[in-house]
Amino acid sequence: MTFSADISPLNTMALTCHAKELVCLHSIDDVLPLFERLNQNNMPFVIVSNGSNIILPKTLDATVISPTLTGQNMLFEDDDFVHLEVMAGEVWHDFVVASVEKGWYGLENLALIPSWVGASPVQNIGAYGVQVEDVLESVTAFHIPTMTFQTLSKADCQFGYRDSIFKQQVGKWLILSVTFKLHKKPLINTKYGDVAKTAREIATADNRHIITPKDTMQAIIQIRQSKIPDVKDLPNCGSFFKNPIVKKAIATDLKHQFPNLVTFAMPHSDDVKLAAGWLIDQSGLKGKGVFPILTHINQALVLTNHAPFSASQQDIKNAMQLIQDTVEQKFSIRLEPEPVWIEADGSIRQTH
Structure with missing residues (x-):
């Protein structure tokens, strides 16, 4: 063969x-x-x-x-919004930066995510309080079972936390382009983590009192660079585990046991999101794992490969299971990995 x-x-x-x-x-x-x-x-x-x-x-x-399809096309605009079709092979971060520079807002919190535009709806990529569904209008894709080109609305995409129809129906869709609806008036979302503090420092250094969307984007870039290593320097695939979502009663019980537990309220729901990185860190696993796969010393949510092009799937599985077992033993929560696991025969498993 x-x-x-x-x-x-x-x-x-x-x-x-x-x-x-x-x-x-x-x-x-x-x-x-x-x-x-x-x-x-x-x-x-x-x-x-x-x-x-x-x-x-x-x-x-x-x-x-x-x-690897590239290109962008402005479909139409009015006083409040621009509607852009962006091809699947465009680099996500480049698209975010260019949009903010042009005064088109809504993507700032998703800066520096290592993705192409076509992959962004699959995982419904998100960071710092924003998900791609918040700015997405539609997706044009090739439906492989019926051999037809289709345009899916936001509702058709069935978005959830790190989920979509494209993830649920693996191998049935080839995303060709994504249409975004971006604001022309500044949007500021600095509620998550240290974003407000860092953005304020950036504005102050420029002798300004008002935080701009560009300040927000630069703050998130700084924060991500301080926590997540560049894949060129230390291979990784970003956040390896999903933040677990639990019932409010479970979160309350855990909060009594662990007062410093990091939680986030889920909009339109009684569920609570827990910070997977915090759970891993508090389990004593920051910077640890099963060599050559170790959690990053600055962000326990990131698994890093210390033997590029020598490590294997099994190495990753060994480290992943150690982390899952240790966290489950301490908090009674089983972490779910984000990356897609591709088998040797081409079949795909979403979780382990």
């Missing part, structure tokens, strides 16, 4: 992986012919964006599809 396509560069966890074939999609015109060929030859496939949220095997008996 020949695995001629080296897709190791397509994962920020720096796992070595060779696949049967790599196809980079540069044009929407290439989509239908590609899937017709795959269907005719009964060939398994895996869709990989920039690889910031996947765990790859050493060999992958499948065709890897990378949607």
